[in-house]
Amino acid sequence: MYKYFSIYFLVIPVLFLLNSCQRGREQKGTELPNIIYINVDDLGWSDTEVFGSTFYETPNINRLALEGMTFTNGYAGASNCAPSRACLMSGQNTPRHGMYTVANSDRGNTKLRRIVPTPNTTVLHDSVITIAEMLKTAGYRTGTFGKWHLGEDPTTQGFDINIGGGERGNPGKSGYFSPYNLKNLQAESEGENLTDRLTDEAIKFMEETNGEPFFLYLPYYAVHTPLQTFRRLEDKYAQKEGNEGQFNARYAGMVETVDTNIGKLLSFLKRTGLDDHTLVIFTSDNGGIRDISYQDPLRAGKGSYYEGGIRVPYIFKWKGVITPDSKCETAIVNLDIFPTLMELTRAKRPEQNLDGVSLMPLLKGRAIETRALYFHFPIYLEAYNPVTDRGRDPLFRTRPGSVIIDGKWKLHHYFEDDAMELYNIEEDVSEARDLVSEFPGKAAELYEKLDLWRAHINAPVPKDLNPEYDQNLESEKLSEYLISKK
Incomplete structure (x- = not known):
């Protein structure tokens, strides 16, 4: 009898682990966590050391992964900027909000298109409830720092603070160094870097929250074109041996600048004690541009629905809840972020269809129901x-x-x-x-x-x-x- 009793208690945990991600920890207390969502623009799936790059240097993203959970099969809701962001903000798949691409849908030579494409919507309508609006029902202060690309003004869609966000999809010519081309951002010093400045503004926002729970949306314009970086970083990577498909020194400098600023954020959280009750999510809006950086072994890149266009990096960090240095192979998509944040904050559910599922079970080491994407x-x-x-x-x-x-x-x-x-x-x-x-x-x-x-x-x-x-x-x-x- 004791032999079978022992086998039972050995087998059950093994079966449990086979059907869930590595074990997480239950959240302590009832305090609402702060939320930071870092959305890097056009960062490919394999453009960090965590996901296999040997050319780009990303020590702070490595640190984030060591302190959190890495999802190896994570997807964007669409393969390019605006529709992916609309999926994230609304929790809805593209047919519901009507954004399929940037600008017009009849792209390319008209004589090479066999059928007439569906017209494209270029603005996320104010009638759509966004993540920010949903979180405000739970008492969150909200701020966005960087690329919006879903209309002219994110403050009409739930954000209290908007720095640098508008209809633009990139910062424009010479736009990564001041003077900027953005309506909602004026330079404070000559030649300052846009990624550095957005991070400083985000930190200032956190300093001014006065104990309120906050949702910090940090959609860097980097590493979107035009490719611009500090001369010292370009020189550094120009002297470094690359590999097939990953050798662009300017792009590498932009990746490192993003990584450096993520390090600033993590250090600020630890220094202020906010790290103890802040969920950090790191990802990209779509696959990388293959002509700039290969995503091998994934096929193709931004704008394609092969894996290189839609599979993106995801790292979740939440001290006391997510097991450090853990990995999850369950497929997720950015449509899941809305219901996840709704569940963890107990915010009011909007009267609109949601196409994702809550990832809270995965973050705590349990399984979610099998589904198709x-x-x-x-x-x-x-x-x-x-x-x-x-x-x-x-x-x-x-x-x-x-x-x-x-x-x-x-x-x-x-x-x-x-x-x-x-x-x-x-x-x-x-x-x-x-x-x-x-x-x-x-x-x-x-x-x-x-x-x-x-x-x-x-x-x-x-x-x-x-x-x-x-x-x-x-x-x-x-x-x-x-x-x-x-």
């Missing part, structure tokens, strides 16, 4: 660089379609030709081997699930043919590309 992009995005992009074809980073990720399986469905691609991303994260012909049953199963989701969420599927499409020109352009590769 969905991405919808009925639009076109032109190529950055036909040679390096590694898209479906060299003419576009994205052609209209949808994606479902269900466990280890990922299905792409394209609207122009009704084609599908199937990948086992557990074994083939590079999406190099299309398995549709080998597993037609699995492809059909995922397609049915994807189609039901589209119907449920009322996702637009464009079908109208583009009268300006020129098949001969498309064939000519593709031939030119194939010749250039030889």
Whole structure:
């Protein structure tokens, strides 16, 4: 009897751990935590040492990971700036808020587009309840410091303080050093750096909260183009040996500057004691630009719905709740942030659909229910660089379609030709081997699930043919590309 009793108590914990992330700790007390959300712009999945880079130096992000939980299968809600941020702020997938890209949806040469893309919404309407508005119902003071890109003024959508945020998606020519090109930020000193300044403003905000719980949204403009950094950092990385796809000295300097400022934030939290009750979330809004920095082994980059365009780094740090130096392989998406913060703050649920789930169980070491992730992009995005992009074809980073990720399986469905691609991303994260012909049953199963989701969420599927499409020109352009590769 004692033998079986011992086996029972050995097996149960093992089974539990197989179905959850590494064990976390329960929050002590009832004090509402402060929340810092760091959203780096265009930082690729493998652009930090934590996620495998040997060229970029990120000691403070390493420190953050050592003190928190790293998610290895984290996704943005969309593959480029504005729609991903709309997904984050609203907790809603793209068909609900209508933002699929930046600016117009008919990107690229009109004669190469076979169908008419769905029109794009460029502003997150004030009728949508944002994370900031939700948190204010729980008594939070809110501030945003950096890129907004969802309209002209985030203070109409729940933020008490706005420094540097507006309709711009990048800081403009020479914009990383003062004088700035931003409506909501004036330089305090000649030649100051934008990333440094936004961090200083964020720290000032925390100093002035007077004990109120705060939500600090820190969406750095870096490391978005234009690439600009300190001369000393550019010189440093120019002398350092890079590797295939990661060797750009200016970009490396921008990554290091972001890392240095994250170190400032972490030091401030520790020095003031705020570290004891502050949740810090670090991530990126979408994949990196492959022409600047390869995300290998992931395929493609920003603007693509291959893994390099949507898989992004995530680190969560919460002293006393999250186990330090822990990892989680459960797939998450930025749609999950809204319900997570709503649960942990006990804020009032808004009267709108939410498409994510709370990550609180994962942060405390438990499991969440298995689910599929969905991405919808009925639009076109032109190529950055036909040679390096590694898209479906060299003419576009994205052609209209949808994606479902269900466990280890990922299905792409394209609207122009009704084609599908199937990948086992557990074994083939590079999406190099299309398995549709080998597993037609699995492809059909995922397609049915994807189609039901589209119907449920009322996702637009464009079908109208583009009268300006020129098949001969498309064939000519593709031939030119194939010749250039030889």
